[in-house]
Structures are given as structure tokens and as C-alpha cells.
Amino acid sequence: MSRFGKSLHQRWDEDDESDDDDLLILAGLIEGSKRNKRKKNFRGSLPGRHSVRRGILGGHDGIFRDYFADPCIYNNKHFRRRFWMSKTLFLRIVAAVESHDDYFRQKPNAVGALGASPIQKSIAAVRMLAYDVSADFLDDYVRLGESTIIECLKYFVKAIVEVFNEQYLRAPNAEDTARFMAINHARGWPGMLGSIDCMHWKWDKCPTAWRGAYTGHKDGPTMILEAVASQDLWIWHAFFDLPGSLNDVNVLRRSPLFQSLTSGTAPELEYIVNGNKYNIGYYLADGIYPPWATFVKAFHSPQGNKKTYFTRAQQAARKDVERAFGVLQSRFTMVRGPARLWSKEDLWYIMQCCVLLHNMIVEDEREEPDDFNYHQEPNGIRVLKPKDYERRDPLLLNDFLKIHEEIEDRSSHERLRDDLVEHLWARYSAR
Structure with missing residues (x-):
């Protein structure tokens, strides 16, 4: 190639390189202009955020x-x-x-x-x-x-x-058990430990991948609180964080409600209803709960005056837990409205905290009548501390299975309910 042609080719290369440099410089100027514009709005830790001097x-x-x-x-x-x-x-x-x-x-x-x-x-x-x-x-x-x-x-x-x-969220000890058994005996329910039910809390920020597991008969995804409450609205048992697609029986199967009873650490008690002796306390429950010896349910279609009166009395006394849920939600509106946090752990702590604060308020505002002795032992009722708690291994399989059989005994459930029907009717007739 001639000397003239070679120098011309070099000049074309130099022009291309200069054009690239000009483009890079222009891009840099544009980016710098954008940064300057953003810099004008910089007032805090992030661009565009104004620093507030709150005092x-x-x-x-x-x-x-x-x-x-x-x-x-x-x-x-x-x-x-x-x-x-x-x-x-x-x-x-x-x-x-x-x-x-x-x-x-x-x-x-x-x-x-x-x-x-x-x-x-x-x-x-x-x-x-x-x-x-x-x-x-x-x-x-x-x-x-x-x-x-x-x-x-x-x-x-x-x-x-x-x-x-x-x-404030412990299992009832012997003194606690004697206290509310005395109260319930005066109400006409000897051996009653409280009433049980479940409450749903809507989870507004439930991840999309979990919505199917947390959506049940309620509108939208929810989380379930299982609770046991007494007449004074004290919540003795709170089990929370299961998905809303479960029903009350599914929650009960996963609940530690009877853990102290199956491990032998629950207070020993005896009470007499209609002349028959029982040694396991019971909870008032609605119709979905299983017919166990630890639950007393109303009749689905009561026949006769005795069963009709028993059904009305059971439904009225079972409202203790419904009232507790209502007061809990009115005091702490956060657990009544949809939960707006993402973490399940945060929601668990919030629900537990609200239950604890609720119990602390109940204790602080409790007004006990001077003429009622909560520590009295009514006729036929005996509450003792567990005798063998120090020497019994709670993991013994035979004892564990035996207690579970007693808890889930359907014949004991029916016999106890029939005795309570007669007991309540006798109280009603004696008025």
C-alpha cells in the first residue's frame, strides 16, 4: 500500500477512536447531570428523604x-x-x-x-x-x-x-384449680375447669405461596388461637400460630392443652356429680369437639325439659371464652383487625403479649366479693397437688397411653353429661 493510502487509513482509525471518546464523555456528562439533580433533593439518609428534627x-x-x-x-x-x-x-x-x-x-x-x-x-x-x-x-x-x-x-x-x-400464662396449679372449681361449683358446674374455643386472626400480609394453607372457612388467610377461659375472663391456655385451614379438632390434636394431665403434673382432683365420683376435670365445648371425658357438650336436638334446660345452661356458661375473646379484641384492636406484619414469629409474640396484658389487666381490676371464700372445698370436691411429680417419669409409655384412654373415653363423656343433666335439673327444681 502506498504511503498516502496508509496514512489515510490511520486517520480514519483515529477519527473512530475520537468519536468513541466523545460518546463516553457525553455519557459521563449526562450521568453527572442526573447525579446533580438527585443531589439537590438529598436531605437525609436516603435520596429524596427529608430529615425531620422531631425533638x-x-x-x-x-x-x-x-x-x-x-x-x-x-x-x-x-x-x-x-x-x-x-x-x-x-x-x-x-x-x-x-x-x-x-x-x-x-x-x-x-x-x-x-x-x-x-x-x-x-x-x-x-x-x-x-x-x-x-x-x-x-x-x-x-x-x-x-x-x-x-x-x-x-x-x-x-x-x-x-x-x-x-x-400470667401458666398451667393452673392446685390453688388455682381449687379456686375456680369452687366458683364453678357455686354456678352449678362441679368439676368444670373452664370453657374452650378457637378464634381466627386474619393475616393480611400472608405470602402468596402460603395463602392456600392458611385459608379456611373464614374470608382470606387466618391464624388460629385456641384458648381456655374462666368466668372472670382469665385466659388459662393460649395456643397460637396454626393455619386457618384447620378446624377446632385439628388444632386440638396439636395442642398442649392436656400435656400436664398426660405427664402426671396436673393437680389431682375428685368431685361428685349425681352421686358418682369423677377424677378428671372437664371443659365446656361446642359441638365440633370430640365426645371425650374432658369435654361436656350440649345436646344437638334436646328432647324433654331436663335436656333442654341443660343445653341452655351449657351454652350460657360456655360463653365465658366467647366473652374473653370479645374483651381481648376490644382492648387490643390489633388482634381484631387484619395482621399487617410479614413474620409469623412477630405475630406469635403480638398475640401472646396481648393475652398476657389481658390477664394482667384482669388481675389488676379483679373485684372479689368479701363474703366468698375462693379457697373453700365444697362438699364432694377435693383438689390436691400431684403426689408423685418428683419421682415419676412423665415419658413412661404405659402411663401415657392409659391417661390418653381415660381422656378420650366416650362412655365417661356420656355418663358425666347425663349426671350433669340430673344435677342441674335438681338445682332448678329446688328453686
């Missing part, structure tokens, strides 16, 4: 002036109506969670400014539970950000469960 200490001062100062703006009656508990109980809860979890202690941040107080964090969590409001709705009162309020809720419910679970 966290001012939020604490406002709460303190409203409810805890002397004198305060809103009295104890206002506090009870807005938080569903007394001020004394609330301060006791705040002290307990603060001593249990370092998260609730007021600490300085990186620049030395004090953060939120334990009262601020606890009020944010309790108001979310009580009113089922969004975290952003509480920002202008407690002066905490949305993510911080959600974090407070998760830490609060976990601390409540870890601190109070053994005390």
Missing part, C-alpha cells in the same frame, strides 16, 4: 405533662380509658421491660444527645396494640420515626412474653 426529648416532656406530672393534664380515668390499663400497672410494665432489655433504657447517641425514654417507647407500642394505628400516625405525639416505632413494638411484645409468660 425526642420534647415528646417525652409532653407525655410526662399529660399523664405523669403532678398535677397532670389527664387524670387516671383518662389514662385507663386510652390505654386500657391503670397507670400503676403501666408503670410496673415499663419498669419490668426496662430492667429486662437494655433497648428500653434511655441512652445517648453518637453525638451525646439522649434518645427516647422507656415511657415513650412503651406508650408507642401499647397504642399500636390498643388502636391498631400505623406507626406513622403516632409520630407527631411520641416524636419517634416510623421505623423506630415498629422496632419498639417488636421489642416490647418480646420483652412482655419473656418477663411475664410464666406468671
Whole structure:
């Protein structure tokens, strides 16, 4: 190739390279212009987010002036109506969670400014539970950000469960059993331990892949709470997190309700109904539950005055657990409306926390009549502590199977129900 042609080819290559460089420079300028535009809106930790100077200490001062100062703006009656508990109980809860979890202690941040107080964090969590409001709705009162309020809720419910679970959601001991057996004996139900039923909690944020497993006869996916309640609305047993596609019998088969009875750690009791002696307490249940010795159900189609009266009395007494569900949902609206969290673990802690707070409120507001002795032993009723708890192995197969046979004995169920029919009719006739 000639010298002239070779130099011309080189110039074409150089022009191509310069064009590529120009394109790269132009792309860089365009990207830089976009960054500059985004930079103008940068006001916080993320592009486009405005940094809010909330005044966290001012939020604490406002709460303190409203409810805890002397004198305060809103009295104890206002506090009870807005938080569903007394001020004394609330301060006791705040002290307990603060001593249990370092998260609730007021600490300085990186620049030395004090953060939120334990009262601020606890009020944010309790108001979310009580009113089922969004975290952003509480920002202008407690002066905490949305993510911080959600974090407070998760830490609060976990601390409540870890601190109070053994005390306020325990299996009934001998004293507890004697107490509500005496109450139920006075109501006409000797040997009754409470009433049992299930409640559904709608899960709004259920993952799509799980919706089929969690959808049953209710509208949309739900999770089930199995509970046993007494007349004073105390919830003695709470089993939660099973999918809503199950019915009450499926939940019962997975429930630890009879764990203390099968392991030999339940209090020993004896009571007499219509002249016959029984040594296993029972729960009032609706028609779906199996005909076991531990359940007393109403007649589906009662015939005669005795069975008709028994059915009405059983349905009236069984409303104890329905009333407990109603009060639980009215106190904590979060468990009445759809659950808007993604994690099953978070929902479990929220439900357990609400049940524990419910029992704490029941204990705090319980008014016992002075003329009734809850520790009395009515005629024919005896409650003792388990004698062989220290030396019996609860995993012995023969004892385990024997107790299960006694629990699921259909003939004992029918015999007990017939005796209760006669017992209640005799009480009704004696009036």
C-alpha cells in the first residue's frame, strides 16, 4: 500500500477512536447531570428523604405533662380509658421491660444527645396494640420515626412474653384449680375447669405461596388461637400460630392443652356429680369437639325439659371464652383487625403479649366479693397437688397411653353429661 493510502487509513482509525471518546464523555456528562439533580433533593439518609428534627426529648416532656406530672393534664380515668390499663400497672410494665432489655433504657447517641425514654417507647407500642394505628400516625405525639416505632413494638411484645409468660400464662396449679372449681361449683358446674374455643386472626400480609394453607372457612388467610377461659375472663391456655385451614379438632390434636394431665403434673382432683365420683376435670365445648371425658357438650336436638334446660345452661356458661375473646379484641384492636406484619414469629409474640396484658389487666381490676371464700372445698370436691411429680417419669409409655384412654373415653363423656343433666335439673327444681 502506498504511503498516502496508509496514512489515510490511520486517520480514519483515529477519527473512530475520537468519536468513541466523545460518546463516553457525553455519557459521563449526562450521568453527572442526573447525579446533580438527585443531589439537590438529598436531605437525609436516603435520596429524596427529608430529615425531620422531631425533638425526642420534647415528646417525652409532653407525655410526662399529660399523664405523669403532678398535677397532670389527664387524670387516671383518662389514662385507663386510652390505654386500657391503670397507670400503676403501666408503670410496673415499663419498669419490668426496662430492667429486662437494655433497648428500653434511655441512652445517648453518637453525638451525646439522649434518645427516647422507656415511657415513650412503651406508650408507642401499647397504642399500636390498643388502636391498631400505623406507626406513622403516632409520630407527631411520641416524636419517634416510623421505623423506630415498629422496632419498639417488636421489642416490647418480646420483652412482655419473656418477663411475664410464666406468671400470667401458666398451667393452673392446685390453688388455682381449687379456686375456680369452687366458683364453678357455686354456678352449678362441679368439676368444670373452664370453657374452650378457637378464634381466627386474619393475616393480611400472608405470602402468596402460603395463602392456600392458611385459608379456611373464614374470608382470606387466618391464624388460629385456641384458648381456655374462666368466668372472670382469665385466659388459662393460649395456643397460637396454626393455619386457618384447620378446624377446632385439628388444632386440638396439636395442642398442649392436656400435656400436664398426660405427664402426671396436673393437680389431682375428685368431685361428685349425681352421686358418682369423677377424677378428671372437664371443659365446656361446642359441638365440633370430640365426645371425650374432658369435654361436656350440649345436646344437638334436646328432647324433654331436663335436656333442654341443660343445653341452655351449657351454652350460657360456655360463653365465658366467647366473652374473653370479645374483651381481648376490644382492648387490643390489633388482634381484631387484619395482621399487617410479614413474620409469623412477630405475630406469635403480638398475640401472646396481648393475652398476657389481658390477664394482667384482669388481675389488676379483679373485684372479689368479701363474703366468698375462693379457697373453700365444697362438699364432694377435693383438689390436691400431684403426689408423685418428683419421682415419676412423665415419658413412661404405659402411663401415657392409659391417661390418653381415660381422656378420650366416650362412655365417661356420656355418663358425666347425663349426671350433669340430673344435677342441674335438681338445682332448678329446688328453686
